[in-house]
Amino acid sequence: MAVAQNEAQQAFTARMLERNITPLWTVGKQLVKREPEPRIPSVYWNYQRDVRPFILEAADLITAAEAHRRVLVLNNPALKHGATHTMTCAIQAIKGGEIAPAHRHSQAALRFIIEGEGAYTAVNGERIYMHPGDFIVTPAWTWHDHGKETDGVMIWLDGLDVPLVNHLGATFSDDYDGEGAFPQSRPPHDSFSRYGSGLLPLEPVTQRASPMFAYPYERTRTALENLRKANDWDACHGLKLKFANPATGDWVMPTIATFAQLLPKGFKTAQYRSTEATVVMTAEGRGKATVGDRTYTLGKNDIFVVPNWTWWQLEADDDLVLLSYSDRAVLEKLDLWREQRANEPRR
Ligand code: 1HN
Numbered sequence: 001m002a003v004a005q006n007e008a009q010q011a012f013t014a015r016m017l018e019r020n021i022t023p024l025w026t027v028g029k030q031l032v033k034r035e036p037e038p039r040i041p042s043v044y045w046n047y048q049r050d051v052r053p054f055i056l057e058a059a060d061l062i063t064a065a066e067a068h069r070r071v072l073v074l075n076n077p078a079l080k081h082g083a084t085h086t087m088t089c090a091i092q093a094i095k096g097g098e099i100a101p102a103h104r105h106s107q108a109a110l111r112f113i114i115e116g117e118g119a120y121t122a123v124n125g126e127r128i129y130m131h132p133g134d135f136i137v138t139p140a141w142t143w144h145d146h147g148k149e150t151d152g153v154m155i156w157l158d159g160l161d162v163p164l165v166n167h168l169g170a171t172f173s174d175d176y177d178g179e180g181a182f183p184q185s186r187p188p189h190d191s192f193s194r195y196g197s198g199l200l201p202l203e204p205v206t207q208r209a210s211p212m213f214a215y216p217y218e219r220t221r222t223a224l225e226n227l228r229k230a231n232d233w234d235a236c237h238g239l240k241l242k243f244a245n246p247a248t249g250d251w252v253m254p255t256i257a258t259f260a261q262l263l264p265k266g267f268k269t270a271q272y273r274s275t276e277a278t279v280v281m282t283a284e285g286r287g288k289a290t291v292g293d294r295t296y297t298l299g300k301n302d303i304f305v306v307p308n309w310t311w312w313q314l315e316a317d318d319d320l321v322l323l324s325y326s327d328r329a330v331l332e333k334l335d336l337w338r339e340q341r342a343n344e345p346r347r
Contacts, residue, residue, distance in 0.1 A: 039085055040076045043305045044304040047301035069100050087161060093154065099181055101180045107161050109159065110258060113136070116154030117131065117150070118150035120148070124185060129188060131218075191212045253329065258324070263287065269313050270341060275331055282320065283301075284300060
């Protein structure tokens, strides 16, 4: 609570206003709260109802060349841009014969693939052909373009740290001068060949982001399915794994943490909250998510936001596989990551 001010004190405060000075006692606890008070609500998008019809309409209405990126941004109603205060969530489509031309930016990006076959994302000239459920990494400042040589539409989710990087005032971007795509530099899936089998090249990896750009769903799903046999469930998460940089075991990008999660049919989690803000997409299955006071019915490719320090809980009506990303990678580096589990006393 701010201290109540008498007339002399009010006049004193008013005189300083034009000099951009404020006495701290007039602001009180507004600056330093006892615990995080999320500035954003939770949001939910039903893929079939809210997203798919619009992205297909966009595919008819504008070419990838015209749009540069045929992207629909899913915004939190409390923000001008961003699904959370740190992360962008968007839906992109590309059609046969199109190229979304190469560019790069200081923002990092990821893709969770939704539907279609045959399109690729190229990272620094290495094509990664996409399949539903795949997780693809586009580290900050890497050239990236998207293309599709076969007929039909391909749709995926783009996750970026745009609000975070903008807030930090560190945004740079560049369009590639050449014709559309960045020149192919390596065979398709080269990074997966080098880093994706538990083996590593002898040369040390020097960059901070994962040198591996593709995490195929087949591998993710198999890992979850095999681990299920261990019957080693976390009360708050079911079975939740992080996507890891194979060279370091760290998060795949310095700013964005990414996860794959399995809840077997009938599993109901204990309530959980942490300081990270998360965007979640259902890759498979059906269930329910309760975030704060809202409950969402989850079907394939539905998307929802879990704000920072907000209790949430999941329930699987069928085997439920979730892909998610958050700002935890940043918070951990700054010693700001905390969690609280409703099934345990507060630490
Ligand atoms: C972007 O550069 C891409 O490169 C996708 O594919 C989505 C959303 C906001 C800002 C930049 C891309 C984006 C984006």
